[in-house]
Amino acid sequence: MKQQEVILVTPDDDPIGVMEKIEAxxxxxxxxxxxxxxxxxxGRMLLQQRAEEKYHGGLLWTNACCSHPYPGESVEVGAxxxxxxxxxxxxMLKKIFSFTYKxxxxxxxxxxxxxxxxxxxxDGEITINKAEVAAFSYHTMQEIKSFLTQRxxxxxxxxxxxxxxIESWWKMNYETVAVSSIE
Numbered sequence: 001m002k003q004q005e006v007i008l009v010t011p012d013d014d015p016i017g018v019m020e021k022i023e024a025x026x027x028x029x030x031x032x033x034x035x036x037x038x039x040x041x042x043g044r045m046l047l048q049q050r051a052e053e054k055y056h057g058g059l060l061w062t063n064a065c066c067s068h069p070y071p072g073e074s075v076e077v078g079a080x081x082x083x084x085x086x087x088x089x090x091x092m093l094k095k096i097f098s099f100t101y102k103x104x105x106x107x108x109x110x111x112x113x114x115x116x117x118x119x120x121x122x123d124g125e126i127t128i129n130k131a132e133v134a135a136f137s138y139h140t141m142q143e144i145k146s147f148l149t150q151r152x153x154x155x156x157x158x159x160x161x162x163x164x165x166i167e168s169w170w171k172m173n174y175e176t177v178a179v180s181s182i183e
């Protein structure tokens with residue numbers, strides 16, 4: 001696996017150094033990350049299934065894309081870069097909130113991230129990077145809530161933590177669109 005450095009941060013997201021990504025995850029050190037949630041025009045959310053070969057979370061379902069900005073790269077630029085690398089498209093993204101979480105994940109790793117959360121809308125072609133993504137699909141919020149209740153172990157830790165906040169944001173931005181498109 002290609003080595004990548006992450007940006008270590010304070011609880012206020014002030015940078016305090018860099019560290020190799022796997023080491024930061026082994027030690028559970030707080031670092032900067034981003035998560036991207038993509039919706040279609042009807043308010044359905046794009047989910048991706050992580051590639052089996054990922055260093056953790058292989059074959060788990062999650063939001064459209066997530067990663068870490070490179071040292072010296074803004075979160076916004078990193079988010080656009082990674083969206084194109086994983087799913088083959090670029091779309092206008094809007095930052096909707098940030099949150100910090102810490103979760104034990106596979107391979108004795110710890111995700112401890114100051115996560116910048118972005119949302120965008122896209123209905124075009126998706127060209128997955130098979131080294132990153134095993135599959136993708138759009139689902140209604142109700143379907144996702146049902147999946148999370150019935151099969152929580154099929155989803156990444158950060159997705160389960162972010163979903164309630166995303167759902168609240170979605171209700172303010174898409175709920176009437178999604179309901180009117182069904183009628």
